Amino acid sequence: MNHQPVMLAEVLAALPLEAGKRIVDCTFGAGGYSKAILQNSEAQVLALDRDPSVEAEANAVMAANANRFSFCLTEFSGLEAAMHAQGWEQVDGIVLDVGVSSMQLDQSERGFSFMRDGPLDMRMSRFGVSAADVVNQLGERDLIQIFRVYGEEKRARRAAQAILSAREIASITTTGQLAELIEQAFGGKRSRIHPATKVFQALRIFINDELGELAKVLLVAERVLKPTGKLVVVAFHSLEDRLVKSFLRERSEAPSRGSRFAPLTEQTPFYPSFIVSNRKVTLPSSEETARNPRSRSARLRWAERSTAAAFGTVPQLAPMPTLALVEAGA
Ligand SMILES: C[S@@+](CC[C@H](N)C(=O)[O-])C[C@H]1O[C@@H](n2cnc3c(N)ncnc32)[C@H](O)[C@@H]1O
Numbered sequence: 001m002n003h004q005p006v007m008l009a010e011v012l013a014a015l016p017l018e019a020g021k022r023i024v025d026c027t028f029g030a031g032g033y034s035k036a037i038l039q040n041s042e043a044q045v046l047a048l049d050r051d052p053s054v055e056a057e058a059n060a061v062m063a064a065n066a067n068r069f070s071f072c073l074t075e076f077s078g079l080e081a082a083m084h085a086q087g088w089e090q091v092d093g094i095v096l097d098v099g100v101s102s103m104q105l106d107q108s109e110r111g112f113s114f115m116r117d118g119p120l121d122m123r124m125s126r127f128g129v130s131a132a133d134v135v136n137q138l139g140e141r142d143l144i145q146i147f148r149v150y151g152e153e154k155r156a157r158r159a160a161q162a163i164l165s166a167r168e169i170a171s172i173t174t175t176g177q178l179a180e181l182i183e184q185a186f187g188g189k190r191s192r193i194h195p196a197t198k199v200f201q202a203l204r205i206f207i208n209d210e211l212g213e214l215a216k217v218l219l220v221a222e223r224v225l226k227p228t229g230k231l232v233v234v235a236f237h238s239l240e241d242r243l244v245k246s247f248l249r250e251r252s253e254a255p256s257r258g259s260r261f262a263p264l265t266e267q268t269p270f271y272p273s274f275i276v277s278n279r280k281v282t283l284p285s286s287e288e289t290a291r292n293p294r295s296r297s298a299r300l301r302w303a304e305r306s307t308a309a310a311f312g313t314v315p316q317l318a319p320m321p322t323l324a325l326v327e328a329g330a
Contacts, residue, residue: 003102005032006295007234007284011095014232014302017041021092024048024083026076026217029101031057038065043092048082050075050125051104075125076217080224090226098214099236100124100204102294108175112204114196117176122204129326131203135163135178136171137330142321149318150211150239151202158185159199175200201237209323214240215315218247222273222312225305231274232302241281241299247315248303252276271308278302 005011011033015023019042025034028047031054037045038061045068047058058071072082076096083091104124105112111121111131120132135143140160147156162185163172172178182196189195205211221231235241254270282300289296 002106003030003032004292004294005030005036006097006292006298007282007288007300008032008036010282010300011097011232011234012036012040014300015043015093015095015230016228017043017093020044022046022088022090023093023095024079024091025095026079027095027097028054028058028071029097030054030103031061033095033097034061034069038069042068045069046082046086046088046091047071048074048076048079051101052126053103054101076213076220079217079220083224090224091229092226093230093232094217094221094225095232095234096214096217097234098210098240111175112200114175114179114194114200117174120173120175120178122200122207124208127328129207129323129328131178131207132171132173133326133328133330134203134207136167137326138321140164142325145319145321146206147199147202149202149320150205151198152239153198153202155186161185205239206320207323211239211243211317214243215247215317218244219312219314222251222305222310227305227307229305230302231305232300234298234300236297236299241301243315243317244301245281248274248276248301250313251311252303272306273308273310274303275306276301276303 015037017037017040021043023037023043023045025045025047028034028049034045034047037043047069052073055073062069062071070086072078072085074082100112104110108116108118111118120130120135122131143160143163144156147153147159153159159182162181166172166181179194179196182199183189186195225231233244235244251274252272284295284298
């Protein structure tokens, strides 16, 4: 496994790692965080991942740390069930390193990268609707919405129209085909960044419901973290980071009173469910980005759970076409 854990020292420093603490690593990947926690503390670790290809590594970690580590193959939405399965009601720390791993990006057969030709797949869990199902079945308006919102792609309409014309001739089944047709639709390469970057990002976020999953796990974290427990999140693009930032802001800052000229009214008391001591996002050091260029876009935020009740309100997300509109493997 060649995934280098991102901002590892910062993540370890943010987590409570005294003996007996219970930590959930929601994104096991190559096990970078889990292994470092096990090596540097006497904490207990429960790790999750939705990708079955990480199971062999997880089993090896389990064999070496039988009574301090366990693994559950599940999406974030299975976090509480996985905790209950080992008798945990609450935990002291939850860490998330959201996004794709180097193993997922580097294996052409996973279909995540426009740099490597392979099947247009992109499914982290290896089942369900693939990126090919989406590009071959959804209508123009839905594709535009996905590229605009999840890719922040200004040329979303042009990309969607190019896909619709291409698939009239033959289905789009490979990453190479999609990358090339988007490149042509956008008039070729004009910078070092591949023209299909945002379209690929949007499809990946859509078929893996990455923002929906993140919203769900933030909500669960608020419910299951003990008072003083820590939530630590490393995000890789602005959509994820914005969601984490606004979730933590809503839970830690009293809403503003509006205009200072407005008449004073009785304020409803505000009981923050999270305490954010460092509002600034933490970025990787220049030494880390030089050593591991993939860490470049990482952003870390962390917060401490207070003693107040959970807000329980679901973070708002942009409206999106439903995945149920798409038939898997049609
Ligand atoms: C960036 S990698 C984590 C790397 C890990 N921190 C390490 O150092 O080895 C992200 C992992 O999270 C998993 N993942 C992403 N979204 C998930 C979700 N909603 N539920 C469960 N696992 C998820 C991916 O399959 C991937 O293996």
